Amino acid sequence: WHWPTAWCHMFLAPLFAATGLLLRLLLRLLLDLHALFFLPHREAEGFKEQGNAFYIKKDYEEAFNYYTKAIDMCPKNASYYGNRAATLMMLYRYREALEDAQQSVRLDNSFMKGHLREGKCHLSLGNAMAARRCFQKVLELEPDNGQAQQELKNAEAILEYERMAEIGFEKRDFRMVSFPFLRCVMRPLTAASFRQISAPLSGFLLSSPRSDILRMDSTNADALYVRGLCLYYEDCIDKAVQFFVQALRMAPDHDKARLACRNAKALKAKKEEGNKAFKEGSYEAAYELYSEALTIDPNNIKTNAKLYCNRATVGSKLKKLDQAIEDCSKAIKLDETYIKAYLRRAQCYMDTEQYEEAVRDYEKVYQTEKTKEHKHLLKNAQLELKKSKRKDYYKVLGVDKNATEEEIKKAYRKRALLHHPDRHSSATPEVQKEEEKKFKEVGEAFSVLSDPKKKSRYDSGQDLEDDGMNMGDFDANNIFKAFFGGPGGFSFEASGPGNFFFQFG
Known part of the structure; x- marks a missing residue:
């Protein structure tokens, strides 16, 4: 009776051990899948519920934030986009709402609320034809949907009114x-x-x-x-x-x-208050007044475009250039023909050294209004863009573009001593190579900015190499020696760990 028991231990024990290992691995896999798929979904659902709570309270900005968090966690969930679309509609941001509604039905073509919201956005944006298609789709999914039936009637009525109005206008009736x-x-x-x-x-x-x-x-x-x-x-x-x-x-x-x-x-009064504050130099007050005016009637697109542009002008005075750019973009989104907003945004791009964007805006302006002034602004932006793609010798020396000859010399003296290879002779090879590169750039900068002819060509955006000035071949040590009094006239000596002083011969 003992031999079969030993046989079982010999052959079945490893089988049980392997089965246990397999079960542990399977359990681990299930936990990983839970963490990968179910936990984000649960967290996203939490964000959605919070968004719903804020939506009910009519705090649409916060609702928008939480629906966005839900989308970030689960970007393939149609209902999250649908909820955010509904929130954006309450904020009168119909173009963005339309994008979310369209994304929701791309993810789930049977999502009835998504089609309904897309139709409402089309109708709000004046596209009754597209709205009609959306409402018809809703009725295919849910034939008894009363809201879609009513909205479809509205869309068809508007299309008929458009047709009648166009005929009347052609007849001047x-x-x-x-x-x-x-x-x-x-x-x-x-x-x-x-x-x-x-x-x-x-x-x-x-x-x-x-x-x-x-x-x-x-x-x-x-x-x-x-x-x-x-x-x-x-x-x-x-x-x-x-x-x-x-x-x-x-x-x-x-x-x-x-x-x-x-x-x-109310709109006229608030706008005039803002204009008055701006003329008086009370920029903070003007900024607040224009902001208040923008809340009065979100539907008055032309006036709001001007208010955004006015607020951008104030923002540029307050050095809030990024905000000013954003306001100009909002004005342009409301009125794509608003030249003043393009010009204001282009100037802000110039002030923040975003020259490619500035060139784009000035090109748009010049294509629309081919005036000498607009041509000059475009050429200036193109020149600054060209200059931005080369070495900025003023930055290399750490001086302003209007620096005097004495300021340039003083800056060169300071930077040349700071980056001279002898000063870093005990550093690592990598540091030595980097400092040698900076020392050469400082010499280049000084050789150009200290020479009136070269400086003039450089400031005008012309290529120095066009006159045979190959900046890659010149010797920065020659500049240094000439500046500090001739060959062999300068050396670094250690006066203690990490401390240096220089001597003239």
């Missing part, structure tokens, strides 16, 4: 243009959608020297309100207020005219 426009006024549209529909009528009203609308509808509150809106969104706020006030005289209970009038007056 005011009544045919104003009917669809007035119908759109009754709908809750954003500025982009409003301007999309109002473009034909706006052009007709603002360009007509006879002001037919006033002769034909001088007592029509809706017509007066429409004319006021056209002017308001063209940044003609004073005139817009006049029409809103007249509309309210005709119809005191015209709520839309009252709201538009209040916004227009």
